[in-house]
Structure formats: C-alpha cells, structure tokens
Amino acid sequence: MASSDHVPARTPARTRSDMLLFLTDEQLRQGIELMFFAYRDFTSDPDAVLAERGYGRAHHRALHFIKRKPGVTVAGLLDVLKITKQSLNRVLRQLVDDGLVRSAEGSRDRRQRLLSLTEDGEALERALSEPQRARLRRAFSEAGPDAVAGFRLVLQRMLDENGREAVLRLVEREQR
Amino acid sequence: MASSDHVPARTPARTRSDMLLFLTDEQLRQGIELMFFAYRDFTSDPDAVLAERGYGRAHHRALHFIKRKPGVTVAGLLDVLKITKQSLNRVLRQLVDDGLVRSAEGSRDRRQRLLSLTEDGEALERALSEPQRARLRRAFSEAGPDAVAGFRLVLQRMLDENGREAVLRLVEREQR
DNA sequence: GCAGTCCGTCAACAACGCTGACATATTTGC
C-alpha cells in the first residue's frame, strides 16, 4: 500500500517517473558532492596566490567587492559579505596598511569610509581573479552556452529565498 | 596580426560573437559571484545544525563520506578530502569518542581502521544532509532537468584536470 | 630482519569566523 502513494494509475508510469528521475536522492547526492569538489578546486587557484602573501580568502572577497563597486562603505561590504564587522575590519586594516586599499572620508556622511583599490590592490585582485576566470572560461567554453544557462539558473534557485532578490540585483546589475 | 588568430574571415561576425557572448568577463564575474553566494547559502543549513553540537563542516564531510562508503579507511578519506591526517584525525577522534563513528580493525590489514557510522552517526548525517537535499531538490525542481544537466556539466568542467577522472568516478559510480 | 606503509598523537601556528564590550565621531530627529 505504501509503495503506490502518489502514483496515479492512469498516468503512464514511464512519463511520470522519467520526468522526476533527476530529483532522486542519488542525483541530489551527486549534486551535493559536485558542489563540494568543484568549489574546492574553484578556490584553489586564488588560495595559492593568497598564501604567498600571507592572506586568505577573506582578503580576496574584500578586494573583489571593493573593485566591483569602488567607493563602497564598510557597511556596504558587511551587507554583501554577511560577516561581523570585527572579522571584516581585521582584513581591511591589513589591506589598508599594506597599501592595497584606499580609504577616503565620505563626502555626504563623513563617518563613512569610502573604500577603493590602489594600483597595487588592482594588481593583486587581477592576479587572484585571473586564474579563477580562466578556469571558469574554460569550463563555460567546454560546456557550452546552454549548459552555462542551466548552471546559472540552478545556482540562483539555490540561494536563500530572503536575500535572493538582493543578491541577484547585485550580481546581475549594479555595475560599478 | 594577433587579433585575427583563429577567427576565419568567412565566418559571419554576428554568429561568432553571439556564440561567445557567454564568455565575456562580465559573464565570468557573474558566475564567480554566483558560486560564492550559492555555496554560502548551500552550506548554511548544515552549518546551523552542526553549530548546535559544537561541530563544524569538517565533521559533516567526514560523516558524509563515511556514510557513502562504509568501511572506508583513514587513508581513503584523506584521498577524498585532501586534507592532512592531523586535521582529519582531530575530527575523527571526536566523532568516535562521541559515538557517531565506529572504528573496526581491518581484516586484511590490521593497521587500518575501517570506519562506519553508528546509529547516532546515521541520524546526525541525515539531519545534516536533509535540509541540504531539500534545498537542492527545490532548486533542481524549479530549474528543470535540462538546467540540472548544464549545472552538472559546468561543475564537472570546473574540476582540476588531474583528479577529475577520480572525482567523477567517485561521484558517479562507486556506490557504497 | 628491515624498509616502507598506515595510523595516532603532540605541539605550534595561522586564517577567519564568532560574541561581547567599549570608544569616537558624526548625523539625525525633535
């Protein structure tokens, strides 16, 4: 009796089951593992560059989003990264001290620090993102445009429902 | 001279450029950011469960791959996780002490520890993976089978070239 | 018997999250 739940007799078994084969626990497990392995390799290139300078992933993220939106404030970065200001500040202080990030007084609100990359900062950001872009470019190119569209769609639907709008706005628009 | 490499003149410019639009730096940046945001949300569910017990992601990974292949040895886990034995051992010791992982003497080679989950371990593994599976199931379902195929293809092509074969064998085959 | 392998462990360190508390400057609301 339990085995026939939700399987209407009139629906051809083949159609119904074929359509949902990609939702089996086995397929989900494969997706979970692929996310783990792909993300690990995806971050390995910048990690290697960062390690040479004694930096970590947090530095990369800060550099990325400062480059992305020069003049961003600390609060703006906190919104995007969703970490504590203490964690972010530790990283920012290093980057400013090391001359990779410039910190200007806000014009409208002088409490704010408007962050931007120095030339050295731009250089490191490029060194970090270049291999990552190369990896993704190759993957995209080998997989083809349709696969890339699917890749993006699935990642979008994996985002938290609250915050998805904001993330998609950030990712897709809000060009510098 | 360099700019015309691999661009046969007889190919209509429109076709060629349209086909490569998905490889622009802008598209790559979006892909990079989507990976960051999606992975962050993807891991947030298990992270919350883990935090309640004082565990971290490393514990989740160990539980996952032990469940996946009961009887796996420490060396086998190290191969998959690509971390140091010291890091893994710290986590394994806790899991064994807490009664989540069983450690049996190897029959063929008695130096080996054959790892498997206890009932409690199975329960925690389910509690960890269930919300993650639910998230992926919803994303897959909303995106549809073709998108899922693209998602998987791109992730596969993002893997390091050396090791890709092994990872794909692990992910797609080698059922328990 | 001996080299090599598998595993466990001690010690130390770094990156990077976290909480909590507190200081300071600035802006905003009334």
Added chain:
DNA sequence: GCAAATATGTCAGCGTTGTTGACGGACTGC
C-alpha cells in the same frame, strides 16, 4: 541644542579547521 541613532574602530577572547614538523607503534611485504 541635545539626545538618540548610526558608522566605524578596536580590544580581548574563543572555536573550527587548515597547516608543518616530529615522533612512535604496529604491521606488511619481501
């Protein structure tokens, strides 16, 4: 003008999880 709210910085401490280096015991293979 003054109080409250805001933006930021900073100190101190903690936990997870990665790292290197070193060492020892148990076992296997030849």
